[in-house]
Amino acid sequence: MLHAVIMAGGAGTRFWPESRADRPKQLLALSGERTMIQETVDRLDGLVPSERVLIVTAARMVEAMRRQLPSLPADSILGEPCKRDTAPCIGLAALLISRDDPEATMVVTPADHVIRPIAAFQRAISQAAALVDREPRRIVTFGIRPTYAAESFGYIERGAALDGPGLYEVAKFHEKPPVALAAQYLAAGNFYWNSGIFVWKARTILESLQQDAPEMLERLQTIVAAYGRPDFAETFDREFAAIRGVSIDYAVMEKAQGVAVIEAPFNWDDVGSWQAMARLRGADAEGNTIDGKHLGLNTTGTIVRANGEHLIVTVGLRDCIVVHTPDATLVANRGDEESIRRIVKLLEERGWREYL
DSSP: EEEEEEEEOOOOGGGGGTTTTTBBBGGGGSSSSSSHHHHHHHHHHHSGGGGEEEEEEEEEGGHHHHHHOOSOOOOEEEEEESSHHHHHHHHHHHHHHHHHHHTTTEEEEEOOOOEHHHHHHHHHHHHHHHHHSSSSEEEEOOOOOOOSSSSSSSSEEEEEEEEEEEEEEEEEEOOOOHHHHHHHHHHOOOEEEEEEEEEHHHHHHHHHHHOOHHHHHHHHHHHTTTTTSHHHHHHHHHHHHEEEEEEOIIIITTSSSSEEEEEEOOOEEESTTTTTHHHHHHOOTTTTTSSEEEEEEEOOOOEEEEOOEEEEEEOBBBBBEEEEEOOEEEEGGGGGGGGHHHHHHHHHHHHHHGGG
């Protein structure tokens, strides 16, 4: 059977001041009326039943997730006691799923992407699941055809074509490149952005972790053995904290054999920063993207976001970002947006934790 694992533990610091420690970007409505985690679950509707959806998030966000996703069973949302990257998250999910379904096929997806149209996404997942059913040792990922020389994404180099639409062997995974190398990848035409979406048999990923990360897997097995027992929370805290955090790319994907990539037939945006608002919501005749109550005079190329009836008035702004929340307001140059991550560190250093 097909199961879905949604990784929802990211911090989303580049969306400060709206994204906070207890309400990161996956709990925000950035591309429409629904929050990102709600859109991710919606995307699976009709493909994976709700009882086979597992969300892995930070422990502090479990209750907020449950409030946003009342249709999911309460035990569908699992809270990690600390951050340990994607490999432990995926390994733990695979072990939990395998208890009741040893032959399970998993689709693993982040909670903070915008993917449209849903029908194309579901067809691609079904194609990958069918391939994994035919060839249980296969690991399938999805590549996004690059539109510019991005330095912020890992890349997938495709190899020989396989039998299926847009289906190829993976020749090699490449880490995030400097811009000159990313430009070479773009020109070559056989490189994709790594979407971070995977389809595989649960047992295949567990076998890979047994081979490449046995200590991690042993601790995860100890956690799962305690599931449902009175000492589960204590065991989870102790064993998970002892794991060395590592991504699934480093732990498994870069070493795995027989990995296939499907050229994604859907539109994909990783919604990495406030710049994504312009792509997702469009712009007016002056190039402004407005989400909230706004009055602009001589304002161009600016992103404005506010909640409720709070009015933002901009005069003479060009290529800026303005985000208002009840206790903090950001005004930044669009070209210096990466510095927003530094703001979070500065707030920590000053002890202003009420703004984190």
